[in-house]
Amino acid sequence: MNSPAFHWPSVYADLLQRLRQNGLENWAGRLESQLERRFEQNLHGDMARWSAALQRMPVFDDVRAKLAQGTLTLETTGDLEPNKSEALEEALRGLMPWRKGPFSYFDIFIDTEWRSDWKWERVAPSLSDLTGRRVLDVGCGSGYHLWRMHAAGAREVIGIDPGLLFLFQFLSFKNYLDNPRVDFLPIKLEDMPAALQAFDTTFSMGVLYHRRSPLDHLLELKDTLRPGGELVLETLITEGPEGYSLMPSDRYAQMRNVWFLPSVPTLVRWLERTGFSNIKVVDVSATTTEEQRSTDWMRFNSLPDFLDPADASLTVEGYPAPVRATLIATK
Numbered sequence: 001m002n003s004p005a006f007h008w009p010s011v012y013a014d015l016l017q018r019l020r021q022n023g024l025e026n027w028a029g030r031l032e033s034q035l036e037r038r039f040e041q042n043l044h045g046d047m048a049r050w051s052a053a054l055q056r057m058p059v060f061d062d063v064r065a066k067l068a069q070g071t072l073t074l075e076t077t078g079d080l081e082p083n084k085s086e087a088l089e090e091a092l093r094g095l096m097p098w099r100k101g102p103f104s105y106f107d108i109f110i111d112t113e114w115r116s117d118w119k120w121e122r123v124a125p126s127l128s129d130l131t132g133r134r135v136l137d138v139g140c141g142s143g144y145h146l147w148r149m150h151a152a153g154a155r156e157v158i159g160i161d162p163g164l165l166f167l168f169q170f171l172s173f174k175n176y177l178d179n180p181r182v183d184f185l186p187i188k189l190e191d192m193p194a195a196l197q198a199f200d201t202t203f204s205m206g207v208l209y210h211r212r213s214p215l216d217h218l219l220e221l222k223d224t225l226r227p228g229g230e231l232v233l234e235t236l237i238t239e240g241p242e243g244y245s246l247m248p249s250d251r252y253a254q255m256r257n258v259w260f261l262p263s264v265p266t267l268v269r270w271l272e273r274t275g276f277s278n279i280k281v282v283d284v285s286a287t288t289t290e291e292q293r294s295t296d297w298m299r300f301n302s303l304p305d306f307l308d309p310a311d312a313s314l315t316v317e318g319y320p321a322p323v324r325a326t327l328i329a330t331k
Helices: 008-021 025-040 047-055 082-093 116-126 144-151 164-174 214-224 264-273
Strands: 063-068 071-076 103-105 108-110 134-138 156-160 182-185 199-205 225-237 277-286 311-315 323-330
Touching: 008 025, 047 082, 047 164, 063 144, 071 144, 082 108, 103 164, 116 144, 116 225, 116 277, 116 323, 134 144, 134 214, 144 156, 144 182, 144 199, 164 182, 199 214, 214 225, 214 264, 225 264, 264 277, 264 323
Parallel strands: 071 103, 134 156, 134 199, 156 182, 199 225
Antiparallel strands: 063 071, 103 108, 225 323, 277 323
């Protein structure tokens, strides 16, 4: 069942209550103030449009979610009336571009820019059992991986990402479900309290290379974890010995905010120097144009446009094409 409109106190009431009940009163109070500022003082110019799209989502009875070949899928036991299907697609297209997925809303398939299910399948076999764990996903996008973490047995999942469009995409899925303990906060990692030590597992996938100070990012991630907690870190890397890191002169694959692409040995050393142990490199994979590409639901340029048309092993700037590594480490 969907909510009639976006009302941030209602969206976050259960989460704030749970935080207070679990000894995180200070974070709950701080978070409430941050959310009030975000939604009442620093409104995004497109927020009214996204809220209207969310409000247009039609109501369906007996909705359930399932995973079908990597696609997060909503189903209903009732008939899907043509007028409702048309209204649903119009609302979902009002939340474009869709970058992380894929999703299926009843009979409407959202072919997102990224095949985020492929990343999950590379990472999941090496994870500790998520059953009963409190999990944080930093830079969660539209929340695709939050639902995979929830399906893997996590008792509570919180994603953070400053992108408000991602929040409305997330709510468009969650609002059909019976209030699962999966939440999205439109904040940055640095907005969280220092030394919070509240999570059993923290994910940071596709964030590190956007940080001017990657070591500070690793220290902030460590602060979110309880002693013995697990960090899952995925980032762009480059070939090279320990100590080597590529710093683009300006853009990398047309992205302005890429600062450091370390070699894998350098990344291991960064983790060691910031206090992590039991460091495992669990995957190194080149990003392909099958995994990241433009679609009817994300019509802007994508990876095929960011590679050298004469040599796909290079970006348009002449740097090595994107390769990503995933490492798991213990606090």
